Amino acid sequence: MADEEFVTYVTARTAWLQRVAYLLCQDWHRADDLVQTAITRLYLNWRRASGSGNLDGYARTVLVRVYLAEQRAGWWRRVRPVRDVPDAPSRPDDRDAALDVREALKTLPARQRAVVVLRFYCDLSVEQTAEVLGCTSGTVKSHSARGLAALRRSLEETRR
Incomplete structure (x- = not known):
């Protein structure tokens, strides 16, 4: 019964x-x-x-912690993945803006x-994010502010 619930959820x-x-x-590929x-x-x-x-929330927390653990371990630094165009379908809205945001996200620290x-x-x-990451609300706020500022700078450079 538990296995069926797990399979259904996944x-x-x-x-x-x-x-x-x-x-x-x-x-x-790395996301997979x-x-x-x-x-x-x-x-x-x-x-x-x-x-x-x-x-x-539990699954998301596990996923983020797996990502952060991999970042600390440096696996992605030892392996050079091939840069491919994302093969997932996109929404019919502003694709250029979505790609710009994704490119800007790449520049942020983990x-x-x-x-x-x-x-x-x-x-x-803020509190839920702090719980997922195992840090304080203040850390989440400072990372949010710095991350958004970096995204804005990157997107402004893209528009020039």
Whole structure:
């Protein structure tokens, strides 16, 4: 019964987890690896996760922590992935702006990028973001301010 619940949840939320992972790491192949690792950890802790009351929040926290742990380990520095055009479908809205934002996100340090994605893509509060990242609200606020300032600078340079 628990395995069926897990499979149902993962089937329904994999695309969302992949989008969050892509925004964090800016590479679809690496995002798939992050999601796979996060799903494995989620399965190992499924009893606790399913009883948490906020399964999406639990899964998102696992994913962000997998991403940050990988950043600390330096795996992405040792392996040079090939830069491919994202192969996921995009919305018919302003594609150029979306690509500009993604390019600007790439320039942010890992923790700032995580804060910006959690706060403004996942729509988490400062306190929820701090809980996911295991830091203080003040740290989230400073990373948000610095990250948004860097994004603005990068987007202004793109427009010139």
